[in-house]
Amino acid sequence: HVTVTVEPSLQVAPYACQRRTPLDHPNPALVMALETLAEAALFAGEEARGLAFTRAASVLRCLPRALQGTHELSGLPCIGGHSHRVLQEVLEDGVCAEVEAVKQSERYQTMKLFTQIFGVGVRTADCWYREGLRSLGDLQSHGTRLTRQQQAGVECFEDLAVPVGRAEAEGLACLVLDAAARLLPSASVTLAGGFRRGKPHGHDVDLLLSHPEEGREVGLLGPLVAWLEEQGLLLYQHSQHSSYTTTAEPSSSCGPLDRFERCFTILRLVLPATGTGVRAWRAVRLDLVVVPHSQLPFALLGWTGSRHFERELRRFARHEREMVLNSHGLYNMRQGTFLPASSEEEIFQHLGLDYIPPTLRNA
Ligand code: 8DG
Ligand code: MN
Numbered sequence: 001h002v003t004v005t006v007e008p009s010l011q012v013a014p015y016a017c018q019r020r021t022p023l024d025h026p027n028p029a030l031v032m033a034l035e036t037l038a039e040a041a042l043f044a045g046e047e048a049r050g051l052a053f054t055r056a057a058s059v060l061r062c063l064p065r066a067l068q069g070t071h072e073l074s075g076l077p078c079i080g081g082h083s084h085r086v087l088q089e090v091l092e093d094g095v096c097a098e099v100e101a102v103k104q105s106e107r108y109q110t111m112k113l114f115t116q117i118f119g120v121g122v123r124t125a126d127c128w129y130r131e132g133l134r135s136l137g138d139l140q141s142h143g144t145r146l147t148r149q150q151q152a153g154v155e156c157f158e159d160l161a162v163p164v165g166r167a168e169a170e171g172l173a174c175l176v177l178d179a180a181a182r183l184l185p186s187a188s189v190t191l192a193g194g195f196r197r198g199k200p201h202g203h204d205v206d207l208l209l210s211h212p213e214e215g216r217e218v219g220l221l222g223p224l225v226a227w228l229e230e231q232g233l234l235l236y237q238h239s240q241h242s243s244y245t246t247t248a249e250p251s252s253s254c255g256p257l258d259r260f261e262r263c264f265t266i267l268r269l270v271l272p273a274t275g276t277g278v279r280a281w282r283a284v285r286l287d288l289v290v291v292p293h294s295q296l297p298f299a300l301l302g303w304t305g306s307r308h309f310e311r312e313l314r315r316f317a318r319h320e321r322e323m324v325l326n327s328h329g330l331y332n333m334r335q336g337t338f339l340p341a342s343s344e345e346e347i348f349q350h351l352g353l354d355y356i357p358p359t360l361r362n363a
């Protein structure tokens with residue numbers, strides 16, 4: 001007799017914040033193809049097209065098994081005609097000609113290089129590309145004017161291209177916690193960003209500083225940064241003051257930017273002892289964000305990512321709940337009130353969403 005196994009049909013909710021998306025998933029080639037096109041669209045300044053590819057890629061990221069064929073795509077949300085063709089080609093031929101052409105193109109490779117520089121966004125990279133610049137060497141030989149931040153980014157480029165390991169990130173979190181607790185007893189430090197989602201590597205280290213007593217966190221960052229400087233650990237820093245006011249109209253339209261006091265740094269990460277003649281440190285990016293205790297669950301949710309998961313949470317809040325979510329709070333537009341929360345779980349409850357733990361937010 002014959003045994004026929006029928007794979008259960010794939011069910012995917014429309015918003016990424018309604019889905020459980022682990023770090024490792026069974027469709028890496030398909031996801032990579034779509035994410036390359038998403039990136040290329042952003043490099044071309046076509047944000048809507050980029051978002052469409054990102055949404056399609058995110059749907060594939062959450063599938064529990066490998067996609068069997070394009071017949072399975074019909075029930076899935078967010079897969080447009082273009083994404084459909086790309087997926088079909090990768091399923092049938094292993095690669096998609098359009099994706100391969102993008103990856104080979106001078107434009108894509110140069111934009112990828114330039115936007116990887118700390119302090120360089122798509123617009124700056126695009127200007128440089130149109131001026132004919134193609135390499136870091138070109139920036140120097142053409143005497144391109146760089147901001148202090150970009151200058152530091154170019155100087156540390158090779159170091160910053162090396163991924164930060166989890167142990168290194170946790171080491172930095174401990175270093176910052178020790179220093180913060182000496183300056184302010186009971187200060188807390190939380191490792192957010194990709195590491196909180198379970199990623200083994202990251203392009204930077206994102207730390208949230210707080211204190212269990214509201215208001216005590218004020219004035220911590222300056223002395224902390226000064227201490228790092230005294231230790232000779234600071235290669236670059238720029239700070240921003242808090243610009244948060246409760247009277248300001250809540251907004252989720254300003255992208256991932258929030259109004260916390262923060263410091264963007266490049267730190268000298270001291271490496272374990274090695275042989276003679278080997279440099280004993282490496283430059284790494286560290287973001288420090290100061291958060292009042294009452295806003296900590298919102299900041300934690302906002303700074304854990306992924307960026308797409310955050311964007312979807314905010315879109316869900318606005319369009320499905322008439323609420324505004326950002327890293328400071330959750331605002332109910334119908335009632336005209338802020339909804340406080342003492343944990344991430346409570347924020348999901350307010351939104352009427354099943355709780356998604358950090359390791360399943362890799363949308
Ligand atoms: P990686 O470093 O491992 O490459 O990935 P990641 O940790 O997920 O990316 P990230 O670029 O470090 O961003 C981490 C999260 O922090 C992401 O969800 C977006 C968020 N984030 C910023 N900047 C800001 C900001 O200014 N305000 C808020 N609220 N969030 C921000 O990166
Ligand atoms: Mn990060």
Ligand code: MN
Nearest residue numbers: 193204206287
């Ligand atoms: Mn960051």
